[in-house]
Amino acid sequence: MLDAVFFRRWMAVTSAAVDREAERLTALDSPIGDADHGTNLQRGFSAVRAAMDEEPPATPGAVLTRSGRLLISTVGGASGPLYGTLLRRTGKALGDAPEVSREQLAEALRTGVDAVRQLGGAAPGDKTMIDALVPAVDALGDSFAAARAAAEEGAVATTPLRARKGRASYLGERSIGHQDPGATSAALLIACLADASDASGAYEAGEASGG
Amino acid sequence: MLINVPETVVADALRGMAAAHPELAVDVENRVIVRRDAPVAGKVGLVSGGGSGHEPLHGGFVGPGMLSAACPGEVFTSPVPDQMVRAAAAVDSGAGVLFVVKNYTGDVLNFDMAAELAEDEGIQVAKVLVDDDVAVTDSLYTAGRRGTGATLFVEKIAGAAAEEGQPLAQVEALARQVNENSRSFGVALTAVTTPAKGSPTFDLPAGELELGIGIHGEPGRERRPMMTSGEIAEAAVGAILDDITPRNPVLVLVNGMGSTPLLELYGFNAEVQRVLGERGVPVARVLVGNYVTSLDMAGASVTLCQVDEETLRLWDAPVRTPGLRWGM
Numbered sequence: 154m155l156d157a158v159f160f161r162r163w164m165a166v167t168s169a170a171v172d173r174e175a176e177r178l179t180a181l182d183s184p185i186g187d188a189d190h191g192t193n194l195q196r197g198f199s200a201v202r203a204a205m206d207e208e209p210p211a212t213p214g215a216v217l218t219r220s221g222r223l224l225i226s227t228v229g230g231a232s233g234p235l236y237g238t239l240l241r242r243t244g245k246a247l248g249d250a251p252e253v254s255r256e257q258l259a260e261a262l263r264t265g266v267d268a269v270r271q272l273g274g275a276a277p278g279d280k281t282m283i284d285a286l287v288p289a290v291d292a293l294g295d296s297f298a299a300a301r302a303a304a305e306e307g308a309v310a311t312t313p314l315r316a317r318k319g320r321a322s323y324l325g326e327r328s329i330g331h332q333d334p335g336a337t338s339a340a341l342l343i344a345c346l347a348d349a350s351d352a353s354g355a356y357e358a359g360e361a362s363g364g
Numbered sequence: 365m366l367i368n369v370p371e372t373v374v375a376d377a378l379r380g381m382a383a384a385h386p387e388l389a390v391d392v393e394n395r396v397i398v399r400r401d402a403p404v405a406g407k408v409g410l411v412s413g414g415g416s417g418h419e420p421l422h423g424g425f426v427g428p429g430m431l432s433a434a435c436p437g438e439v440f441t442s443p444v445p446d447q448m449v450r451a452a453a454a455v456d457s458g459a460g461v462l463f464v465v466k467n468y469t470g471d472v473l474n475f476d477m478a479a480e481l482a483e484d485e486g487i488q489v490a491k492v493l494v495d496d497d498v499a500v501t502d503s504l505y506t507a508g509r510r511g512t513g514a515t516l517f518v519e520k521i522a523g524a525a526a527e528e529g530q531p532l533a534q535v536e537a538l539a540r541q542v543n544e545n546s547r548s549f550g551v552a553l554t555a556v557t558t559p560a561k562g563s564p565t566f567d568l569p570a571g572e573l574e575l576g577i578g579i580h581g582e583p584g585r586e587r588r589p590m591m592t593s594g595e596i597a598e599a600a601v602g603a604i605l606d607d608i609t610p611r612n613p614v615l616v617l618v619n620g621m622g623s624t625p626l627l628e629l630y631g632f633n634a635e636v637q638r639v640l641g642e643r644g645v646p647v648a649r650v651l652v653g654n655y656v657t658s659l660d661m662a663g664a665s666v667t668l669c670q671v672d673e674e675t676l677r678l679w680d681a682p683v684r685t686p687g688l689r690w691g692m
Binding site for chain 1: 415437438439440441442443444445446468469470473474477499500501507510558560561565566578580581582583585
């Protein structure tokens with residue numbers, strides 16, 4: 154089962170990964186955006202990490218709800234409300250259970266992704282974060298590793314697409330040939346979820362012994 | 365770049381603005397700029413905001429006759445809902461607040477969230493989207509047309525109406541009317557360098573220009589070999605008149621993107637006026653200068669706004685802000 158410690162680790166791992174990948178995310182955002190995606194997420198996840206250290210939420214739902222609110226209050230742009238809503242709505246869907254299963258997380262994350270789709274109006278194939286998140290949620294029922302692979306594949310597959318949402322959409326045909334920065338950071342978030350589970354020895358052992 | 369470190373660019377600018385404009389209450393920590401006499405009894409509050417890097421928009425348009433408050437975000441990044449809620453609370457006299465929102469996904473989402481939160485606090489909120497950029501041609505399949513130069517017309521005219529004590533529904537309707545009657549088109553001669561990145565956001569060689577750019581350093585729709593001022597005026601005005609046929613006189617904004625000298629802007633305005641004359645478009649007023657900028661980008665945009673007697677009267681009404689000032 155996944156407890157609050159696991160979810161806090163997910164946020165901490167994500168914060169470190171965003172720091173590490175900020176330049177790459179910003180570089181992807183240069184040709185088809187405005188070159189600030191890495192910087193903006195860095196600001197948000199630093200705030201999340203600080204808040205988690207200062208006053209660690211006690212349940213998985215509370216970790217994500219609080220993180221989502223912080224992203225909304227610190228990131229700005231489109232990614233603030235979108236990532237904030239993703240985590241907040243996923244957290245709300247988890248309720249106040251002290252522990253949740255991977256299957257329950259997959260279900261809650263689907264609620265979160267649906268909320269993002271509704272807020273941003275993007276559908277799969279629009280060259281957005283949705284292109285990484287939807288396949289990730291579909292695969293999370295199988296395993297964390299499958300979700301990571303599906304998200305990464307989804308992000309890479311945005312390259313030949315023409316953007317229909319967000320700032321890249323203004324470029325029309327010229328958005329083709331660039332990997333979407335939002336899909337890339339969404340894949341990073343899912344990869345960090347898998348990393349958090351890799352680091353969770355007890356969880357892996359429990360899952361293995363449970364068959 | 366004339367900065368300390370990229371992380372403090374916005375806060376540093378706000379501190380400097382506070383020092384230069386004692387008539388404005390600048391909250392550096394919470395990033396809200398409010399006219400000092402707010403809330404004005406019985407007056408609708410006008411709140412706008414957006415990413416920084418477009419100065420004087422929006423903070424430079426706070427003052428009597430224009431905005432009640434502005435919320436600057438990080439460079440080219442929309443502000444967060446907390447800022448707009450704080451601004452709305454500071455300017456609401458009970459007559460309600462109008463949010464003027466440029467049509468970018470980030471701004472729309474953050475202002476929507478802010479409107480919900482402000483309404484929870486008992487503030488009546490209306491919103492108007494500014495989407496005047498004709499360079500976004502297939503807007504049905506994108507995030508829609510961008511808000512650019514028309515923002516100045518909307519903020520000035522709606523601001524004058526609010527100053528006169530017109531009710532929220534009327535100020536909102538006017539703002540919407542001004543937007544619907546406005547169209548813009550911009551060109552870039554250089555790319556833009558954001559403080560965070562420190563190098564140009566795209567590669568635009570000398571001797572080439574980008575037609576149909578926005579105000580966030582994103583490339584335009586088309587790259588061409590360098591054109592003369594006259595040819596650029598024909599392309600820009602032509603693109604606008606392909607989209608709208610003004611029946612009334614127009615306000616003309618010839619806007620610099622940040623690093624194009626006024627000498628060139630006035631020369632460009634002469635060409636814009638020539639093309640408008642040739643196309644038979646009557647001109648009511650002309651404004652030339654750097655108003656809706658994109659950091660250090662070289663280039664210009666043209667905005668036309670059809671006016672009737674009433675909107676022209678409100679355009680001419682007194683205004684006193686750091687960026688726009690006449691009649692008082």
